[in-house]
Amino acid sequence: MFRTGNTRGGSETLGNDAQVGVVGLGYVGLPTAVCFAAKGIPTIGVDVDDARVAKIAKGNTPIMEPRLPNLLSKTLRSGRLRVESSYDALSEADICFVTVGTPASRDGTIDLSHVNRAARSIGKILRHSRYKTVVIKSTVIPGTTGGIVKSAIESESHKSLGDFGLASNPEFLREGHSVEDTLRPDRIVIGACDKESERTLDSFYRRLYERLPKTILTTPVNAELIKYASNSFLATKITFINEFANLCAKIPGADVSVVARGIGLDKRIAPSFLRAGLGFGGSCLPKDLQALLKVAAKANAKLGVAAAARAGNERQVPVAVQLAERLIGSLEGKRIAILGLAFKPDSDDMREAVSLRLIDELKRRDAKVVAYDPAAIPNARKVLGETIDYRSSATACLRGADCCIMVTEWKEFSKLHPKHFEATMRTPAVVDGRRILDPEEFTGSGVRFAAIGLGQSI
Numbered sequence: 001m002f003r004t005g006n007t008r009g010g011s012e013t014l015g016n017d018a019q020v021g022v023v024g025l026g027y028v029g030l031p032t033a034v035c036f037a038a039k040g041i042p043t044i045g046v047d048v049d050d051a052r053v054a055k056i057a058k059g060n061t062p063i064m065e066p067r068l069p070n071l072l073s074k075t076l077r078s079g080r081l082r083v084e085s086s087y088d089a090l091s092e093a094d095i096c097f098v099t100v101g102t103p104a105s106r107d108g109t110i111d112l113s114h115v116n117r118a119a120r121s122i123g124k125i126l127r128h129s130r131y132k133t134v135v136i137k138s139t140v141i142p143g144t145t146g147g148i149v150k151s152a153i154e155s156e157s158h159k160s161l162g163d164f165g166l167a168s169n170p171e172f173l174r175e176g177h178s179v180e181d182t183l184r185p186d187r188i189v190i191g192a193c194d195k196e197s198e199r200t201l202d203s204f205y206r207r208l209y210e211r212l213p214k215t216i217l218t219t220p221v222n223a224e225l226i227k228y229a230s231n232s233f234l235a236t237k238i239t240f241i242n243e244f245a246n247l248c249a250k251i252p253g254a255d256v257s258v259v260a261r262g263i264g265l266d267k268r269i270a271p272s273f274l275r276a277g278l279g280f281g282g283s284c285l286p287k288d289l290q291a292l293l294k295v296a297a298k299a300n301a302k303l304g305v306a307a308a309a310r311a312g313n314e315r316q317v318p319v320a321v322q323l324a325e326r327l328i329g330s331l332e333g334k335r336i337a338i339l340g341l342a343f344k345p346d347s348d349d350m351r352e353a354v355s356l357r358l359i360d361e362l363k364r365r366d367a368k369v370v371a372y373d374p375a376a377i378p379n380a381r382k383v384l385g386e387t388i389d390y391r392s393s394a395t396a397c398l399r400g401a402d403c404c405i406m407v408t409e410w411k412e413f414s415k416l417h418p419k420h421f422e423a424t425m426r427t428p429a430v431v432d433g434r435r436i437l438d439p440e441e442f443t444g445s446g447v448r449f450a451a452i453g454l455g456q457s458i
């Protein structure tokens, strides 16, 4: 059972047939809607992209996400999940979760236009429908929920906060694990603008999870800040280990992956986000760091560590290119096999993928690029067109290549052994940009091998 207030200041317990809406069915919204429905909550997903909605309604997922296709079919079949392109479908919803995109504007500040439009559309529906709690899951800069979102809903609904509920409830799921993370999150952060929304969300999550994850109840501004602090801390860990990797590379016998394991065993540090590599990409860390730095600059506050994490990240792609040059000399006219295009494994997401910057660098050196990715080629084609050659398997990608660069740590690439490279490549040379191969296997093999954070053997 979860509660909401349907009169100003009042509250009422809702039955198990209470409905939730999820607005924006992308990498966050679709798994969220599907998981809510899978847990038995009648869920209406709304997206302004008609083609996307039509595809989802037929049981086809527009994104690659493990476990999602199966759960989507089940929840659609059971009738627990409905998807629509009209906001009218939300008139019966009790809670509306907003999961629309918040990309970077041209100047690096956050683009809140999708959030603003979604809030206005919900406001229009609220004008003629019952009390709703509006919940902002999208990543937004501090002050957005209680600022432009509240104003947009109030002006379109002709109602005031209290006639509707409002909260920030940032999302922390990881692409590639979004079903698992939605079903079993580490924590829940609720920053409600009003007490009633806090109670509604608290009881909603108590109903969703048999054991309520650790929950923080706070103000909207703190909730919004927690999301940015989280992402900038994770980015900092990545850049920290990458800088350390570049030091290890200069010390004979050093290996950053051993150093990372050693420090990760310290509970105060923890092992995740300590894999040295080509740096971070994706739809969140780069744009969130950028937006945060803009917010800090406007507030006249210095976030030197976050700024350094961002700047350090820019230096990793050139490191991989230099390693390739160390192995095979000039890259001009050479065929470089790129294994992995997606910004991370188990995802087809190409937004801000490191592969794009690497390909740019390689093209600038007049190298010929061939690439393989188990899932992201259709999305890569949308960005890169036919400027590179695509292959349908790792073996086909390696065939005739002069150097291979490991870019995304898909599990199937970690199973490659020196003999695979020797049997297929013209000049077997490998740069492990994600530290997924065992350097010892390459010692004494016919493959020239280099890896991020690996000092020359003594």
Ligand code: NAD
Pocket (backbone or CB within 6 Å): 023, 024, 025, 026, 027, 028, 029, 046, 047, 048, 049, 052, 099, 100, 101, 102, 114, 115, 117, 118, 137, 138, 139, 140, 171, 172, 173, 174, 175, 283, 284
């Ligand atoms: P996305 O681009 O994959 O999906 C956004 C969806 O919203 C699209 O399907 C789009 O058509 C739809 N949309 C846009 N405007 C709309 C409107 N006015 N009404 C209804 N639908 C609309 O974005 P995403 O990756 O799912 O990210 C959503 C938010 O969650 C962002 O703020 C992001 O920073 C945050 N976030 C993302 C992740 C992640 O791993 N992708 C993790 C945590 C938080």
